[in-house]
Amino acid sequence: MKDIKATLLDRRSVRRYERESISEEDMNFIYDAICNTPTSYNGQQFSVIDVYDQPLKERMYELIGQKQIKTCSHFLIFCADYNKITKISEAKLIDLPDFQHTADGVIVGVVDATLAMMNALEAAEACGLGTCPIGYARTAAPEALSRLLKLPPKVFVVCGLAIGVPRECPDLKPKQPRSLVIHPNAYRQDSLVPELLEYDDHIKEYNATRSGDKTDNDWASHIVDYYQEAMSYCTLDALRRRGFDVKR
Numbered sequence: 725m726k727d728i729k730a731t732l733l734d735r736r737s738v739r740r741y742e743r744e745s746i747s748e749e750d751m752n753f754i755y756d757a758i759c760n761t762p763t764s765y766n767g768q769q770f771s772v773i774d775v776y777d778q779p780l781k782e783r784m785y786e787l788i789g790q791k792q793i794k795t796c797s798h799f800l801i802f803c804a805d806y807n808k809i810t811k812i813s814e815a816k817l818i819d820l821p822d823f824q825h826t827a828d829g830v831i832v833g834v835v836d837a838t839l840a841m842m843n844a845l846e847a848a849e850a851c852g853l854g855t856c857p858i859g860y861a862r863t864a865a866p867e868a869l870s871r872l873l874k875l876p877p878k879v880f881v882v883c884g885l886a887i888g889v890p891r892e893c894p895d896l897k898p899k900q901p902r903s904l905v906i907h908p909n910a911y912r913q914d915s916l917v918p919e920l921l922e923y924d925d926h927i928k929e930y931n932a933t934r935s936g937d938k939t940d941n942d943w944a945s946h947i948v949d950y951y952q953e954a955m956s957y958c959t960l961d962a963l964r965r966r967g968f969d970v971k972r
């Protein structure tokens with residue numbers, strides 16, 4: 725098992741995998757890490773669909789795109805989940821408020837599911853496996869995917885995570901320097917723009933010289949292009965159709 729420093733600092737997204745299964749021991753460690761996720765109120769407002777059936781992964785690839793889905797060993801789908809608390813409240817005759825109809829209810833479910841994904845990711849990385857989060861699992865075809873996975877109302881896909889035996893080791897992507905990320909005691913704005921421009925140049929240089937596919941992308945325009953694409957996603961509608969009718 726990798727040590728914690730290597731697990732956290734040598735991590736990069738891996739998008740090519742060997743056609744090999746993950747051992748039962750490693751999967752059990754990943755499941756235990758998921759189950760021990762810290763969650764709001766200890767409410768554990770999340771569930772994970774573990775997809776390892778090859779024809780099902782291929783069907784999901786048709787819906788979502790992203791070839792990692794069909795080549796990985798396990799594709800985990802992390803969902804915000806208020807179905808479980810609904811069912812036990814019904815069984816115990818507890819009057820349950822419509823928390824899932826509030827912005828904070830949605831955030832609580834999304835945070836819990838995301839933390840569970842991060843626990844799974846780090847556990848898999850510690851086992852020497854390759855991982856890649858797949859946000860398109862939420863945005864590409866929310867209704868069709870929910871039907872395929874038989875999700876009940878009040879369960880909403882937040883993110884997917886592909887896990888497999890790595891077949892590549894891409895260069896580590898340069899991240900924003902500590903000075904742009906960690907603000908001592910209060911948000912620091914002085915010299916923000918020059919530091920961001922410097923980082924932007926750094927990414928452009930990395931993209932032009934990295935091993936594998938090279939591009940002439942900078943950082944800011946590339947990210948803004950993603951936001952532009954994301955402006956067409958109908959996530960609020962998708963949330964409402966899943967039983968999260970956000971009102972306040």
Ligand SMILES: Cc1cc2nc3c(=O)[nH]c(=O)nc-3n(C[C@H](O)[C@H](O)[C@H](O)COP(=O)(O)O)c2cc1C
Nearest residue numbers: 735736737738739790856857858859860861883897
């Ligand atoms: C929430 C989330 C969603 C992501 N979705 C995708 C995706 O759909 N497809 C993909 O190839 N990578 C996806 N990624 C991976 C990012 O592109 C990657 O983390 C980022 O480029 C930084 O690279 P690194 O992970 O190698 O440090 C996603 C990452 C996160 C955290």
